[in-house]
Amino acid sequence: MEQRYVRGALIVFEGLDRSGKTTQVNRLLQDLEGTKERYPYRGMRFPDRTPANPINIEICDYLSKKKELPAREAHLLFTKQRQNQKDEMERFLQNGTTLVVDRYSHSGAAYSAAKGLPLDWCMAQEEGLPKPDLVIFLDLFADIAKNRSGFGEERFEEEPFQKRVYEQYMQLQDETWLRVNASKTEEEIAAEVRQAVLRVIEECREKPISHFGD
Numbered sequence: 243m244e245q246r247y248v249r250g251a252l253i254v255f256e257g258l259d260r261s262g263k264t265t266q267v268n269r270l271l272q273d274l275e276g277t278k279e280r281y282p283y284r285g286m287r288f289p290d291r292t293p294a295n296p297i298n299i300e301i302c303d304y305l306s307k308k309k310e311l312p313a314r315e316a317h318l319l320f321t322k323q324r325q326n327q328k329d330e331m332e333r334f335l336q337n338g339t340t341l342v343v344d345r346y347s348h349s350g351a352a353y354s355a356a357k358g359l360p361l362d363w364c365m366a367q368e369e370g371l372p373k374p375d376l377v378i379f380l381d382l383f384a385d386i387a388k389n390r391s392g393f394g395e396e397r398f399e400e401e402p403f404q405k406r407v408y409e410q411y412m413q414l415q416d417e418t419w420l421r422v423n424a425s426k427t428e429e430e431i432a433a434e435v436r437q438a439v440l441r442v443i444e445e446c447r448e449k450p451i452s453h454f455g456d
């Protein structure tokens with residue numbers, strides 16, 4: 243007999259720093275609240291900055307420039323945080339809960355490759371993790387992002403670096419990506435996102451979860 247799946251979707255937001263991801267994630271979570279009986283959901287974010295364990299604390303220290311790390315070591319730290327969440331993410335998805343994630347594997351690869359690490363090596367570290375059903379890329383150029391408030395305080399928040407991150411993101415796109423023009427109004431973006439998310443949630447109900455490296 244054919245196996246039937248009713249599972250949640252893995253929805254990921256990606257983009258440069260200050261591209262509006264967190265605003266849009268919060269809007270989507272609010273939207274989904276209205277349909278939570280039909281589409282249960284849960285929000286997540288990477289990196290997880292809560293001081294819950296040594297990995298999270300080390301990531302915070304690295305991002306705030308309190309601590310230096312060789313590029314590969316830093317990369318593996320971010321990856322480890324995701325790998326540690328793998329089983330829980332799978333459980334939620336299998337139970338029919340849609341996960342809305344603020345940054346995920348593509349951030350890991352794009353930011354590390356922008357430092358000079360090979361993009362393929364970076365993505366290879368993500369193997370085995372659930373692959374997003376939809377990546378919403380908030381498309382904003384580095385020279386516009388830098389003028390948004392809050393830019394420039396943390397590691398990586400410099401325009402030349404962000405340009406390299408953008409180039410790496412472009413290499414990672416596949417058919418699961420939706421590029422949204424992030425200079426549109428918040429409302430316009432939210433409407434575009436909502437439409438794509440509801441479509442993908444419906445489409446992947448009957449599909450098995452795929453994984454990086456499958």
Ligand code: NYM
Pocket residue numbers: 259288289305320321345346349350351353354397398
């Ligand atoms: N970042 C994020 C990485 O360098 N590697 C990763 O794997 C992930 C998930 O952390 N500048 C970087 C990108 C961002 C920063 O910022 C997290 P925010 O504002 O918390 O999304």
